[in-house]
Amino acid sequence: MTERKKLLLRLDPAVYDAVARWAADDLRSVNAQIEFALRQALKSAGRNPKGSLPAEKAEAE
Numbered sequence: 413m414t415e416r417k418k419l420l421l422r423l424d425p426a427v428y429d430a431v432a433r434w435a436a437d438d439l440r441s442v443n444a445q446i447e448f449a450l451r452q453a454l455k456s457a458g459r460n461p462k463g464s465l466p467a468e469k470a471e472a473e
Contacts, residue, residue, distance in 0.1 A: 421446070 435445035
């Protein structure tokens, strides 16, 4: 398994609560939901990172 980077992220409590509800709806952890949303944003901006796993495979790890 590839080593994953650690990141401290400060969020407004209302934003965190919204992400937590979204994660629960999708049966994901908050961390996985944030990564999912970031990957979607990168894909829609045409900035997919080279050599990274697709979102579905990254979630499984």
